[in-house]
Amino acid sequence: MADGVKPRVKVPSKAAAGEAIVIKTLISHQMESGQRKDSDGNVIPRSIINRFTADFNGQNVVDVTLEPAISTNPYFEFEATVPESGEFTFTWYDDDGSVYTETKSVETS
């Protein structure tokens, strides 16, 4: 696991059924591109988050492929429609094989 990786998610805890809600996600990650060299001229190995997904009650909402040009601490903001009460699961996949997940539940009225 790379150093200092911490996922953060902001989801409203309540929503009207069928309403589109704004979801903000951020994961602190160095996103080392693999293009840079250290002071001795050696290539610094690539270490990035390469995939991000969000699911609601098991149904996929977004599935993103991340590339090396994406900056440190990748931030995603998107809207999702919530038909019923349930749980969002957010998953980030690291180059080194680590998987970070975060869950948030939403109640509909």
Added chain:
Amino acid sequence: MKNIKALSVTASIMGLLAAPAVAGPDSDSLVINGELEMVTETAAPEHLDGAVGDTIYSGWRFRTDETQALQLDDFDNPAMLTVDKAIDYFNTVDGSEGKSCASCHEGPEEFAGLTASLPRVEDGKLVVLEDIINGHRAEVMGAEPWKWSGQDMQGMVALIGLQSRGMPVDVKIDGDAAPFWEQGKEMYYTRYGQLELSCANCHEQNYGNMIRADHLSQGQTNGFPVYRLKQAQLISKHNRFRGCIRDTRAETFAEGSDEFRALELYVASRGNGLSIETPAVRQ
């Protein structure tokens, strides 16, 4: 003759109408996380004697809507990533004594109000938050001092400042502090560098105007350390002082110098009454 006069009157009216488009602070109000209302304008402290007019404004009021928005919600505030790291440092053992901040202090909440009253005089010396943190690291923890503007130091300064967010700046300028305050005031009105500019030339006489592409604020420090988008990291007060003096093409004072401590006190006193916004977001 009459026609010419009428023309010049029209021109001066147009001038008046056009001016407010760029000059002055905007009229937005700052509410953080939808609940914490901040004082971004208030009556100028008495010691200023009307030098900036009747009102002091937070630097937030001089920024663009996009920059302002980053400060409205802690999730969007990029400074919070560094503050989060500081919470980890707070609980991390460092130095020869095997202690962390948390060994002595219950939590950062303990420091509510501290930032609002700094700098202050302790044992005849003017002390700022960086001094206190490094003092405790050296004496209690036996750890290496942090660099003044390093992200570990400024993250901790921001974490402690965050506990005072929303409280009014209230630094003491009389008693022991008076000589330091006078020294800071002297510096504020001294013209430095090849361009011969004092702090007052921009931040007192020309706040609200543009200096090339930059909208000049009153130079208030109530949001420091601030996350500056230009540098993409937390910036200390002394770093900002140094930057301003450098821009006058002068040889600057060092971060952590007694001169900058005195200036920090004087500038803070010019913002007495504004809410602490730490960590703020600026251009």
